Amino acid sequence: MFDKALFKLPGMLAAFGLLLLSALLQAALVAGQVVFLANVLAGLWEGQVLQDHLAGLGAFLACFVGRRIVLLIQDEALERFSLRQAKALQSQLFLLIFGQRTSLAHDIGTASTASVATRDIDDVARYIRVIPPKMCGLIGMAIPLLVVLFVVDWVSGAIALIAFPVIIGFMVMLGKQAKARAERQYEENRHLSNHFIDTLRGMESIMALGAGKRAQAAVGDSSERLRVATMRTLSVAMLSGAVLDLVIVFGVAAIAMMLAFRLMDGSVGLATALTALMLAPEYFAPIRSFAGDFHASLDGRTALAHIADMIERPQVASSAPAHDMRSWSEDSSFESLDVSFEHDGEASALEDVTFSCKGFAKVGILGASGAGKSTLVDLIAGFKEPMGGSFAVDGQTVDLDAPAWRSQLHYLSQSPHLFNTTLEDNIRFYAPLASREDVERAVKAVGLERLVSELPQGLDTVVGEGARALSGGEAQRVALARMLLDQRPILLFDEPTAHLDLETELELKERMLPLLEGRLVFFATHRLHWVDDMDLVIVLEGGRIAETGTPADLLARPGALRRLIDAGRKAAVA
Secondary structure (H helix, E strand, C coil), X not given: CCCHHHHCCCCHHHHHHHHHHHHHHHHHXXXXXXXXXXXXXXXXXXXXXXXXXXXXXXXXXXXXHHHHHHHHHHHHHHHHHHHHHHHHHHHHHHHHHHHCCCCHHHHHCHHHHHHHHHHXXXXXHHHHHHHHHHHHHHHHHHHXXXXXXXXXXXXXXXXXXXXXXHHHHHHHHHHHHHHHHHHHHHHHHHHHHHHHHHHHHCHHHHHHCCCHHHHHHHHHHHHHHHHHHHHHHHHHHHHHHHHHHHHHHHHHHHHHHXXXXXXXXXXXCHHHXXXXXXXXXXXXXHHHHHHHHHHXXXXXXXXXXXXXXXXXXXXXXXXXXXXXXXXXCCCCEXXXXXXXEECCCCCEEEEEEEEEEECCCEEEEECCCCCCHHHHHHHHHCCXXXXXXXXXXXXXXXXXXXXXXXXXXXXXXXXXXXXXXXXXXXXCCCCCCCCHHHHHHHHHHCCCHHHHHHCCCHHHCEECCCCECCCHHHHHHHHHHHHHHCCCCEEEEECCCCCCCHHHHHHHHHHHHHHHCCCEEEEEECCHHHHHHCCEEEEEECCEEEEEECHHHHHCCCCHHHHHHHHHHXXXXX
């Protein structure tokens, strides 16, 4: 029942110690208010006047208020502590997501990575805020109150003691069932998220192949599996809560019945009976609270386990020796030497890819869908590590995940991410110290002036998720403005115009081409009108290089590029 992963968090042992002290203090205050109130009620029942019990009422009120103050301080401290722990975990995840040798986004899926770094972090924060005080309450309140109950009335204490292992055993049994169901639900949710985002990414190809209904059915099947897993988890939680309530009600009822019989035969006094009767539900309260929140916080527990596993998983060791790369210049050279890569359980995505380029060149990577273009760009960006072969810079084998390489490049995907902040801050993402004048020049260079003039607060308008949405072309222009502000010498494009209509793409192309000059550019695309703007063209077929050369050379002879062009013309006619 006690989650060991919690104790691995920094500062958690100290927090548990303080929570345990808080629980003991609350137990003392609860016992005090029960004893004082029972004595006042018993005295009034026996005919005493209220004035004789003003001190007892004052003590009761002091204990009552004291307990509320302790709870308020505890809740405030836990709120801050849980947020601090969640932010620390999120920071570690971001370091792994953006800096781990093998990108987590490729290991567990983009949607799952985003979910873990956002929603799961919130679940963990809630879990840290709720469960530790309940665990400490189970030890620091229930056990001391049981001792007090034994001192007040050993018969009531014995009944409460008998009920304790029954409840704990029941919690352990159902806890295992609920945990298994929650993990199943978590996996189904992860599968649905990844499947859905993959479907969105491949929507153009799915519709072109007429596979829309199959894709819709697959998403529906994943949704149904998640629904079934969720309902099974909820059914276990609801059933366990109902049965646990029933056991506790029987326990309190048994204590009440025994006290009633003993009151009638005079073997117990009214004050003692009232004290025991009011202590019984207070004794069971932390047990019931822990059990209820245990099931309610299963999402947080499962999320914490997965996050801990991601953080602790060993990183893939690089096979390439360390290389102190100099900044890319006109004399620099880049080589791909028999590079191969394959996805888990699938055929090779790339095989024996060999090519070279030098200085400031525009390298076009062309091929049909599934030819391996995006995989090659991911390898060059350092998001993945080749399973065979190597890359070399200036004649030396290098690890492209090294900061010396990654710090020199920009990567632009099909759908650049816009953060939920102002348009100006989105543009200054890579260059936070850029002036307003620099941002305005970048806006003009990429053709965003019209958008800025239409926004209610101009550059200060909040865009991104939950705010002002931008079109695909506008988002790409924002990404280009980022590149313009932060002049890095290497640019990687992965189908940046794939989701744009031809008119928007051609307009954007006019803005892009000047930005490509004086840089090393790797441009993966299946749009063939980019060919003439490249210095070197690499044509991929089935993960292999079919041919490579200048556009003029490749267009002058029959080959893979000509086949791509012919296939494009036939598709356009059809």
